[in-house]
Amino acid sequence: MTQETETIGTDRQPHREDREVLIRGRGITVGFGGPPILENLDIDVYRGEILGVVGGSGTGKSVLLRTIIGLNRRQAGKVELFGRDLDAASSAERVRIGRRLGVLFQQGALFSSLTVLQNVSVPIREHIDVSAKLRDELARLKLELVGLPPNAAAKYPSELSGGMIKRVALARALILDPDVVFLDEPTAGLDPIGAADFDSLIISLRETLGITVFMVTHDLDSLVTITDRIAVLGNRKVLVDGTFQSLRHVDHPWIQDYFNGERARHFDFDRMEPA
Numbered sequence: 001m002t003q004e005t006e007t008i009g010t011d012r013q014p015h016r017e018d019r020e021v022l023i024r025g026r027g028i029t030v031g032f033g034g035p036p037i038l039e040n041l042d043i044d045v046y047r048g049e050i051l052g053v054v055g056g057s058g059t060g061k062s063v064l065l066r067t068i069i070g071l072n073r074r075q076a077g078k079v080e081l082f083g084r085d086l087d088a089a090s091s092a093e094r095v096r097i098g099r100r101l102g103v104l105f106q107q108g109a110l111f112s113s114l115t116v117l118q119n120v121s122v123p124i125r126e127h128i129d130v131s132a133k134l135r136d137e138l139a140r141l142k143l144e145l146v147g148l149p150p151n152a153a154a155k156y157p158s159e160l161s162g163g164m165i166k167r168v169a170l171a172r173a174l175i176l177d178p179d180v181v182f183l184d185e186p187t188a189g190l191d192p193i194g195a196a197d198f199d200s201l202i203i204s205l206r207e208t209l210g211i212t213v214f215m216v217t218h219d220l221d222s223l224v225t226i227t228d229r230i231a232v233l234g235n236r237k238v239l240v241d242g243t244f245q246s247l248r249h250v251d252h253p254w255i256q257d258y259f260n261g262e263r264a265r266h267f268d269f270d271r272m273e274p275a
């Protein structure tokens with residue numbers, strides 16, 4: 001089998017087998033009428049890790065994210081979340097599992113007619129029967145957690161900067177205290193300082209809340225700074241996964257170009273942070 005159709009392999013970290021798998025995808029195939037976008041794809045996400053998902057434009061990173069959270073239909077394969085096969089789960093179970101997932105979509109996906117506080121409260125309204133006072137308190141706590149000032153609560157999305165929109169969307173993703181948070185290009189459109197601040201926020205959330213992060217990104221700074229492991233998508237599947245350092249040595253044209261190309265030159269790899 002050629003490299004075009006075969007996965008390259010995996011960077012076996014010590015004791016990886018002992019770690020709890022929160023998300024297990026096997027043989028995932030997704031298409032939209034034409035040739036499949038993902039075909040026979042396998043992926044594992046371990047508890048407490050920050051997994052970066054990268055790949056060329058159109059390789060299906062967002063499709064994979066949406067498939068795992070149940071927004072895209074699979075033609076084949078299965079997804080287990082927290083050890084439960086989604087296809088075998090009742091609709092009530094699926095709702096319970098869904099509550100353990102938080103999602104930050106690429107553009108933030110805030111409701112323009114709702115205030116920040118109302119946007120963050122939406123999942124509570126949908127899932128939990130609590131008083132309006134408690135709902136607001138919970139939402140304010142989450143806004144504080146993501147570093148927004150109290151006066152942001154009454155603003156509308158049109159009054160916010162790009163970085164603030166991402167933080168509000170993150171607060172909403174965290175409102176039900178999920179086990180896993182999915183981030184679709186969270187730093188896209190942010191200036192380098194805004195992006196670095198957002199990266200720091202993700203790290204501190206992992207440290208304080210112990211959440212697991214599945215992050216689609218093109219941002220090399222984020223990959224170097226915050227991910228524990230990176231999965232590279234290509235040829236409709238996960239080509240290879242491993243640490244940033246290990247992927248730099250994988251013999252594949254796109255991977256070499258990405259991890260050792262022009263943009264990667266400014267990293268001091270011995271220190272593993274932007275130079």
Ligand SMILES: Nc1ncnc2c1ncn2[C@@H]1O[C@H](COP(=O)(O)OP(=O)(O)OP(=O)(O)O)[C@@H](O)[C@H]1O
Pocket residue numbers: 032037055056057058059060061062063064
């Ligand atoms: N609902 C849909 N219907 C039809 N085609 C779709 C749908 N969703 C995604 N696609 C197609 O699937 C392919 C992969 O899309 P996806 O958004 O996952 O790419 P990506 O890897 O996230 O790309 P990028 O890095 O540019 O954001 C694209 O060709 C896209 O047009």
